[in-house]
Amino acid sequence: MLRGKMKxxxxxxxxxxxxxxxxxxxxxxxxxxxxxxxxxxxxxxVMFSPAEISHNGFYAHAALQTVAVILVGMPxxxxxxxxxxxxxxxxxxxxxxxxxxxxxxxxxxxxxxxKTIYLLVLTSWYLIYTFYSALDVPPWxxxxxxxxxxxxxxxxxxxxxxHCLEAQILFExxxxxxxxxxxxxxxxxxxxxxxDIGFECLLPWKTIVAATAICLTVxxxxxxxxxxxxxxxxxxxxxxxxVILVLFxxxxxxxxxxxxxxxxxxxxxxxxxxxxxxxxxxxxxxxxGYGILIFLTRDVSFRSPATMTSISMPLFxxxxxxxxxxxxxxxIKTMSYYHxxxxxxxxxxxxxxxxxxxxxxEIMSYFDAxxxxxxxxxxxxxxxxxxxxxxxxxxxxxxxxxxxxARLYTKLSxxxxxxxxxxxxxxxxxxxxxxxxxxxxxxxxxxNSLFFSVxxxxxxxxxxxxxxxxxxxxxxxxxxxxxxxxxxxxFICVILYARWEVMETYEFQDSYYIESIDxxxxxxxxxxxxGIYSFILMVGFMLQIAKYYHNHECxxxxxxxxxxxxxxxxxxxxxxxxxxxxxxxxxxxxxxxIRGYYQxxxxxxxxxxxxxANEDADDRSYNGSL
Numbered sequence: 001m002l003r004g005k006m007k008x009x010x011x012x013x014x015x016x017x018x019x020x021x022x023x024x025x026x027x028x029x030x031x032x033x034x035x036x037x038x039x040x041x042x043x044x045x046v047m048f049s050p051a052e053i054s055h056n057g058f059y060a061h062a063a064l065q066t067v068a069v070i071l072v073g074m075p076x077x078x079x080x081x082x083x084x085x086x087x088x089x090x091x092x093x094x095x096x097x098x099x100x101x102x103x104x105x106x107x108x109x110x111x112x113x114x115k116t117i118y119l120l121v122l123t124s125w126y127l128i129y130t131f132y133s134a135l136d137v138p139p140w141x142x143x144x145x146x147x148x149x150x151x152x153x154x155x156x157x158x159x160x161x162x163h164c165l166e167a168q169i170l171f172e173x174x175x176x177x178x179x180x181x182x183x184x185x186x187x188x189x190x191x192x193x194x195x196d197i198g199f200e201c202l203l204p205w206k207t208i209v210a211a212t213a214i215c216l217t218v219x220x221x222x223x224x225x226x227x228x229x230x231x232x233x234x235x236x237x238x239x240x241x242x243v244i245l246v247l248f249x250x251x252x253x254x255x256x257x258x259x260x261x262x263x264x265x266x267x268x269x270x271x272x273x274x275x276x277x278x279x280x281x282x283x284x285x286x287x288x289g290y291g292i293l294i295f296l297t298r299d300v301s302f303r304s305p306a307t308m309t310s311i312s313m314p315l316f317x318x319x320x321x322x323x324x325x326x327x328x329x330x331x332i333k334t335m336s337y338y339h340x341x342x343x344x345x346x347x348x349x350x351x352x353x354x355x356x357x358x359x360x361x362e363i364m365s366y367f368d369a370x371x372x373x374x375x376x377x378x379x380x381x382x383x384x385x386x387x388x389x390x391x392x393x394x395x396x397x398x399x400x401x402x403x404x405x406a407r408l409y410t411k412l413s414x415x416x417x418x419x420x421x422x423x424x425x426x427x428x429x430x431x432x433x434x435x436x437x438x439x440x441x442x443x444x445x446x447x448n449s450l451f452f453s454v455x456x457x458x459x460x461x462x463x464x465x466x467x468x469x470x471x472x473x474x475x476x477x478x479x480x481x482x483x484x485x486x487x488x489x490x491f492i493c494v495i496l497y498a499r500w501e502v503m504e505t506y507e508f509q510d511s512y513y514i515e516s517i518d519x520x521x522x523x524x525x526x527x528x529x530x531g532i533y534s535f536i537l538m539v540g541f542m543l544q545i546a547k548y549y550h551n552h553e554c555x556x557x558x559x560x561x562x563x564x565x566x567x568x569x570x571x572x573x574x575x576x577x578x579x580x581x582x583x584x585x586x587x588x589x590x591x592x593x594i595r596g597y598y599q600x601x602x603x604x605x606x607x608x609x610x611x612x613a614n615e616d617a618d619d620r621s622y623n624g625s626l
Contacts (some may be wrong), residue, residue, distance in 0.1 A: 008572060025227075026300065031233075032309075032315060033312070034230075034234060035229070035233055036297075037237070037313045037316055038233045038237075039287050039292055039293070039388065040286060040287050040313055040314060040317035041387070042388050042613065043118070043119065045384075046320075046324065046380070046381045046384045047122070047381060048356070049065060049282075049321045049324075050324035051355040051360065052355075054326075054331075055355055055359070057329075058326065061278050062322055062325065064275055065278050065281070065282035065285075065321075067282070068281075068495075069285065069286060071484055071491065072279075072491050073283040073284075073314055075481055075488060076283070076286065076288040076289075076452070076488065077286050077288055077293060077310045077313075077314060079452075079465065080297075081294075081309060081310050082465075082473070084294040085300060085472055085473070086468050086565065087564065087565060087567065089294060089298060090298065091105040091108045091109065091294065091295070095455070096560060097455070097460045097564050098558065099556065099557050099559075100455075100545075101455050102106070102450060102544060103536065103543070104451050105291070106536050106540055106542070107448065110533055111445060111533070112392060112396065114440055115422075116421055117421065118441055119385055119388050119389040119392065120425050121211070121429060122385055123210075123211075123214055123382060123386050125189055125207065125357065126378055127213070127382055128355060129378040130378040130585050133361070133375040133377075133378050138361070138365075138371045138461075139180065140179075140180045140362060140374075141180065141365055146180070146183045148179045150175050151178055152164075152180070154345070155338070158339065161339065162231050162340075162342075165339075165342055175588060179362065181347075181358045181361050182347060182354075182358055184358070185357055185361075189353060189357060190349070190351040190353070190354060190358070191431075192204050192207075192430055192431045193430055193432040193433075193510050194512035195511055199510045201431070202429055203426075203429075204429055207429055210430070214386065214389065218386075218418075218552035219414060219418055222397070232386075239379075239380065240291070240383075243376045243377075244320065244324070244327075246376065247322065247367075247373060248326070250368070250373060251326075251334075252330070254367060255337060256335065256336060257330040257333055258368075280442065280446065281442070284316075285317065285321070285451075285493065288445075289444075289446065289452070290445065292392070295373040295395050305560065307475055328363055331364060331367065332346060332363060335362075335363060335366045347362075349514050351431055351510065352507075359375055378454050392616075393418075396417060398437040433525055435504050436504075436505050436522045436526040437523065439503045439526055440526060440530060443496070443499060444530070447496065447533075449492055450492045450493065450496060453488040454489045459488065459558055460560060462477075464560075467580055468575075472566075492516075505526050515550065
């Protein structure tokens with residue numbers, strides 16, 4: 001293993017020419033862009049944003065999310081990608097440009113662990129819904145499985161649903177009937193909360209079986225051949241495009257999409273906090289703040305397309321999210337048109353996850369009552385979250401293999417890691433405790449993004465960051481990015497304030513109440529998680545300050561380390577001599593010759609060396625002619 005690592009880090013130097021070893025785990029630039037896009041197809045992109053946008057009139061929330069992605073998300077993603085290509089750093093060494101915040105890397109590791117647990121639970125739920133939607137009659141289209149529960153199917157029991165709507169509108173009273181989609185959701189997900197069945201919600205056997213199957217498949221495929229993830233990403237991208245095309249055509253073929261008129265924007269919902277909550281999820285959907293973009297980019301040898309990657313991939317993920325939202329919005333209009341242009345046809349639910357599961361299952365059933373549309377929807381969400389979980393597993397695996405004993409027993413170490421993750425997941429199988437992971441991960445991700453933007457743009461400096469980018473990819477930063485970088489910390493501070501005020505844990509108080517501390521169970525766990533993160537940061541700050549104070553270098557806490565820069569010695573020396581005013585991109589590429597991908601390392605290096613030899617011969621002949 002160590003010998004392989006030494007070979008992995010080797011390089012070729014002949015007559016001053018540099019030929020880097022093609023060590024990227026992605027075989028081509030296309031694979032790299034797809035894996036970046038797959039990371040951006042996260043829980044916010046495929047779950048929360050489509051439900052939130054479609055349930056709120058589509059247009060205004062879509063505009064807010066677009067503004068957030070362009071002004072906040074893409075500039076941060078661009079900086080992370082460029083920083084990774086410039087220094088080949090990890091989540092710890094990336095902070096060498098501002099040593100005081102190096103401890104944020106340990107907080108990021110804690111965030112990734114929480115996100116892994118969160119995604120495992122969500123992916124398990126989507127696997128359950130995908131399985132049931134493949135049945136001939138899904139449980140949300142029939143009341144046969146709910147015993148004595150007063151159940152109805154809106155599409156079938158139209159008159160009963162109409163009486164319920166009248167009772168709700170005229171008398172503000174519940175008619176005592178539940179929809180089949182609500183019954184199924186409470187049985188599988190929503191009813192698993194500490195206030196309903198106590199701490200028995202820790203053992204939902206279907207979710208445990210689904211989570212076990214997900215962990216085992218990721219472990220087996222990664223051990224067999226790690227590049228299976230590239231195959232799955234390509235298939236998922238094709239499948240998502242196919243599903244969007246099919247569902248969009250189905251939505252356009254329904255009458256409600258064209259003739260429903262009462263589903264309009266409710267401007268009373270657009271308060272300051274509500275709008276900024278949407279903006280928060282807009283910029284977090286890009287996937288910054290985790291260090292995963294750095295992990296996926298750090299060994300990429302193809303430099304110049306960093307700009308296009310940071311622009312095209314977030315916009316593509318945003319487009320997919322909007323298409324899902326538009327399909328769901330068309331389904332809501334179809335549902336309203338089916339019930340005589342009624343406006344209150346969507347159930348609100350008492351759980352954070354109700355719109356993403358119960359509402360979506362019912363909305364898809366109005367497309368000609370065919371279960372295959374629900375299967376398409378839930379399977380797309382499942383594969384997207386499954387790949388996100390796989391990426392986090394690869395990151396944790398790399399962190400684990402930094403220990404020598406883990407490198408000696410790689411397979412056993414990875415299996416133990418997955419078992420530990422499964423055990424840590426058990427407390428969050430209760431749906432109300434799962435909801436706190438939504439707040440915890442989003443708040444910590446926003447705080448990490450705030451630390452990154454403040455330290456990089458205000459302390460290290462936009463000008464220094466711009467020179468680093470010119471050196472590595474030969475592209476000058478435009479004025480839009482410079483203004484966005486300057487204002488980014490301010491935007492994130494406002495967004496973070498709004499996210500703290502609009503926490504899902506406050507809105508859905510359906511958790512067990514602990515009288516001794518006068519607090520609900522979910523709120524207590526949320527404060528514990530945020531307290532652990534804060535403790536990691538404070539301890540790290542004090543250790544860094546003590547270390548530099550002991551060496552009488554307190555000023556160096558706010559300056560980039562002398563070793564900050566490219567890891568390769570030739571590139572590092574070139575960066576020290578680099579003056580962007582007199583060195584053009586062509587001159588820089590002539591000296592360092594950064595190349596793209598080749599299928600084989602030997603062939604690539606031979607081509608590079610041959611090019612260098614031809615150029616040297618041309619130079620000698622040109623000088624001789626002079």
